[in-house]
Amino acid sequence: MKRLLPILLLLLSLTAQAERVRVRLYSTNNISTLNISFDLGYYNLYADGDQLLEDLVGEGRSVLIRQDGGKLHVSVNDDDYGLFSTLRLEATDTACILCINPAGCKQRTYEGNLEVSLLKGGSLQLINDVEFETYIAGVVQSEIYGTQTDIFRIQAIISRTWALRNLKKHAADGYNFCDNVHCQAYQNRCIRPDIMIGAIQSSGETLVDSAGQLIETPFHSNSGGQTANSEDVWRAALPYLRSVPDTFSLHMRQSDWVRTISLDRWLDYFSKKHKLNVADSAVLDTLLHFTQESRQARLMGVPLTRIRTDFQLKSTFFSVSVDSASLSVILHGHGYGHGVGLSQEGTIRMVGLGYAYDSILRHYYTGAVLHQDPTANRSHLENYTAQLARIIEEDRNRQTQVRSKKDDWLGRLFRLRDREERQEVYIEEEQDNEKDWQYEW
Numbered sequence: 001m002k003r004l005l006p007i008l009l010l011l012l013s014l015t016a017q018a019e020r021v022r023v024r025l026y027s028t029n030n031i032s033t034l035n036i037s038f039d040l041g042y043y044n045l046y047a048d049g050d051q052l053l054e055d056l057v058g059e060g061r062s063v064l065i066r067q068d069g070g071k072l073h074v075s076v077n078d079d080d081y082g083l084f085s086t087l088r089l090e091a092t093d094t095a096c097i098l099c100i101n102p103a104g105c106k107q108r109t110y111e112g113n114l115e116v117s118l119l120k121g122g123s124l125q126l127i128n129d130v131e132f133e134t135y136i137a138g139v140v141q142s143e144i145y146g147t148q149t150d151i152f153r154i155q156a157i158i159s160r161t162w163a164l165r166n167l168k169k170h171a172a173d174g175y176n177f178c179d180n181v182h183c184q185a186y187q188n189r190c191i192r193p194d195i196m197i198g199a200i201q202s203s204g205e206t207l208v209d210s211a212g213q214l215i216e217t218p219f220h221s222n223s224g225g226q227t228a229n230s231e232d233v234w235r236a237a238l239p240y241l242r243s244v245p246d247t248f249s250l251h252m253r254q255s256d257w258v259r260t261i262s263l264d265r266w267l268d269y270f271s272k273k274h275k276l277n278v279a280d281s282a283v284l285d286t287l288l289h290f291t292q293e294s295r296q297a298r299l300m301g302v303p304l305t306r307i308r309t310d311f312q313l314k315s316t317f318f319s320v321s322v323d324s325a326s327l328s329v330i331l332h333g334h335g336y337g338h339g340v341g342l343s344q345e346g347t348i349r350m351v352g353l354g355y356a357y358d359s360i361l362r363h364y365y366t367g368a369v370l371h372q373d374p375t376a377n378r379s380h381l382e383n384y385t386a387q388l389a390r391i392i393e394e395d396r397n398r399q400t401q402v403r404s405k406k407d408d409w410l411g412r413l414f415r416l417r418d419r420e421e422r423q424e425v426y427i428e429e430e431q432d433n434e435k436d437w438q439y440e441w
Helices: 007-013 132-143 149-165 193-201 263-273 281-288 304-311 344-352 357-364 378-397 405-421 428-433
Strands: 020-025 033-040 043-047 051-057 063-068 071-076 079-084 087-091 097-102 108-111 113-118 124-131 205-208 256-262 318-323 328-334 369-372
Touching (some): 149 205, 193 378, 263 281, 281 318, 344 357
Antiparallel strands (some): 020 124, 087 113
16 A cells, blocks of 8 residues: 555645644444554554554554553554553654544544543543544535535535634543534545545635624534524524525425324423413414424424424424324424524535535525635645546546555645645656655555
């Protein structure tokens, strides 16, 4: 396997916003045993601070970590190193990828460093210390589907904006973000070149308000045809999070849903939990024939967000009817998620219809301004983007793939960056003759 510079690290020299972040991995899992292997590069293994246990751990090696009596027991292949309080795998250069395989959980791969410690309950805590833009690309891959690069550019902008605004969200816990929807999903390193293009194109771009301050950028899967006001879901009424018509979200994967609930359970919920008099004919009629032509915030004074949580509904945008034969209420719902801010499926539709990425952002974040970091080198960004687009097209037309696609496009972009840093001309036709680039198969 070639030793390469992962592409998202190219962004580090191109934007003043880039920095390292600490992300807790497997944050919703209780992990007692962990196996780590290596896809690319070499790591040094440290314990309890700067105690070096083993250097240059890489491909063919395996690190096993397990909880043992309130300590971390660690071994590398057949070498047993004993018990420690903390462990750290530190990448020796930028071209390092490790595979994390906790017992009972799906394997993931990440770039950057990995820190392991024990929580009070005995579970292993995993922290990925990683470059900011590498994290953003991983979030984009985890959070949205699609094939057009503007989809990924838009998601990168709102994910970057949110992350920069919320860098201290988990400061008390010793890291910046967790890897689930409490923050932003970060379920793997980004491996898709089309997503890389969107991330690169978005470099240095954030959303700000009229005073130049970073805005909150919530997003959801599908609005169901209308987004929600921020105060209808949370407390604050924000000027850039206004309810807007969103026909672009209709007829998509998550546009509509149906839920059947027994009549007794539905009425008991409002009677016992919210003290409504369901014997009153007017109250009963409203509860059984509630409709939303446009989004509302409450049903008989009960927040729809509360109803959504208690019944585990896909959204608050629903209407109610009665099935007398089965003594059930039928909820006919629209959309998926809280409904505030950007609809991801609406975005996918708008991109497909040819709307510009900045106009899509303005549609969902009313009055927000797209800010471009003036230090971002646009000519380099465009050059990398063009190279990635060419590689994707060549892969699409290629009948057989001798080299791994990951190594191929990462390697070519590494050569491009390497020559640009030395202010030399990059001639792709001569790339195989370059003496300063060596393949390691």
